């Protein structure tokens with residue numbers, strides 16, 4: 001599922017925020033910290049047509065889970081075509097992560113992987129998604145994100161002790177990859 005699907009969907013839905021799926025270089029760099037040798041729970045925010053999902057499912061153990069939360073209905077229809085019992089797809093906003101995890105019978109997440117366009121979101125919604133995600137993250141886990149600029153560093157630092165960024169130039173447009181871990185205590 002490629003550029004044509006993205007362009008068609010972007011015309012109707014600005015939240016799609018991209019003209020083409022992430023490159024394989026972005027997919028590999030953004031997921032390089034994931035320990036695929038054990039059973040893990042990954043929550044993917046904004047999977048689009050599933051470019052990361054395909055890669056993740058090849059690497060994940062049989063006992064792992066991939067929960068995909070995608071706002072766009074047309075993309076969800078495509079994701080529903082993935083035949084894999086480790087996968088759940090929700091046509092919802094990332095803000096509803098608590099209810100979704102409860103529905104899955106899961107208490108915490110090992111890795112969040114997020115491609116949602118945070119720069120489009122009102123400050124409060126951005127903060128809600130980050131704080132809810134931080135509260136559900138396993139202490140050894142990571143919040144991983146990819147965005148077209150470094151704008152997410154400051155908001156991430158409000159919720160995580162460590163935030164690393166690195167650009168992947170082999171992407172259209174170049175992508176900033178974030179690795180955040182260590183939940184901060186909120187006062």
Ligand SMILES: C[S@@+](CC[C@H](N)C(=O)[O-])C[C@H]1O[C@@H](n2cnc3c(N)ncnc32)[C@H](O)[C@@H]1O
Nearest residue numbers: 016018021022046047048071072093094115116
């Ligand atoms: C830039 S695209 C990334 C798609 C894909 N992961 C990739 O790497 O090519 C952003 C995706 O986030 C979805 N999205 C935007 N806001 C969202 C939200 N609040 N909750 C869940 N998904 C959202 C969009 O519909 C779109 O599929």
